[in-house]
Amino acid sequence: MKLGRLNHIGVVVPDMDQAVAFWRDVMGATSFHEADVPQDGLHIIFVDTPTHSTSSGQAHSGMDGTQMELIQPLNEETAVSAFLAKNPAGGQHHVCFEVPDIEAARAEFEAQGKRVLGPTRIGAHGTPIFFVHPKDMGGILTEILETPKEGH
Template identity: 60%
Template sequence: MKLGRLNHIGVATPSIEESLRYYRDVMGATIAHEPFDLAEQGVKVCFVDTPDAQGEVGKGTQIELIEPLGPESPLTGFLQKNPQGGQHHVCYEVEDIEQARSWFEGKGKRILGPTRIGAHGTPIFFLHPKDMMGQLTEIMETPKAAGH
C-alpha cells in the first residue's frame, strides 16, 4: 500500500458560518465551497481551498469544516469536550481503498465502521486514533475526476 497526498484536515465547528468568516477574515481564504449535508454521517460539511506551493488556489490541501446536524451526530461528543471546535481528523488519499483497508487490518489497526462514501464522493474509512499516534485518520480513495 502506498500512502498518497494529504487531501484535507477535518475541523469540527459548532458553526460553519462563523468558521468561514474566520478563514476569510483572519486566514485570507478566498475560495470556499457551498456547505452541504451528509445526513447519513450526521454532519454538514464545507470545504475551504488552500493554495499549492506555487500559490494556485484549489490545488493544495483543503480544510473540511464539519458541523453536527443534531444531537445524535458523531461530532457532538467532540464539541462537548472542545466547545470552540478544533482539529478533528486528517485525511490521506490512497489509490485503492479496499487494498488499503486490507493492509491496515493486516497491521492490526482498528477500522471504525464500514467503508462508505465520503464528502468527496469517493470511498472512505476511518482508523482509530489509538492506533494512529492519537490522531483520527481518514483514508479516502483518490478522486478519479479532476480537482478534489
C-alpha cells in the same frame, strides 16, 4: 502502506458562519465548497488552501489541493456532536490521506492489526472512505480516502 497525499484536515466548528468568516477574513481564503453528508448528520464546507508563487513567478506549494474541512453536526446523535460536547470551541478532529485503492488499503490496515472504524462508505468528496482508530495511528483519528476522480 505508502503515505498518500494529505487531502484535508477536518476541523469541528460550533458555528459554521463564524468559521467561514474566520477563514475568509483572517486567513484570506477565497474558495469554499459545501459538501453536506446528511446520512451522517453533518454540515461540511471545504476551504481550499491557496498555492503560492515563488520569486520566479512559478506556483509553489508543498500541499497543492489540500483543504480544510469545516464540520458542524446537524443533530446531537453524531460522533462529531460528542466531540463538540468535549471541546465546545471545536478543534482539529482528523487528518485525511488519499490512497489509490480503498479496498487494498483497508485490507493492509486490518492485516497490520489496525482498528478500522465501521464499514467503508461514501464520504463528502463522493468517494469511498474509512477511519482508523487514533490509538493505532499515533493518537490521530485518520481518514483514508480513495483518490477522487475527475469531477469530484
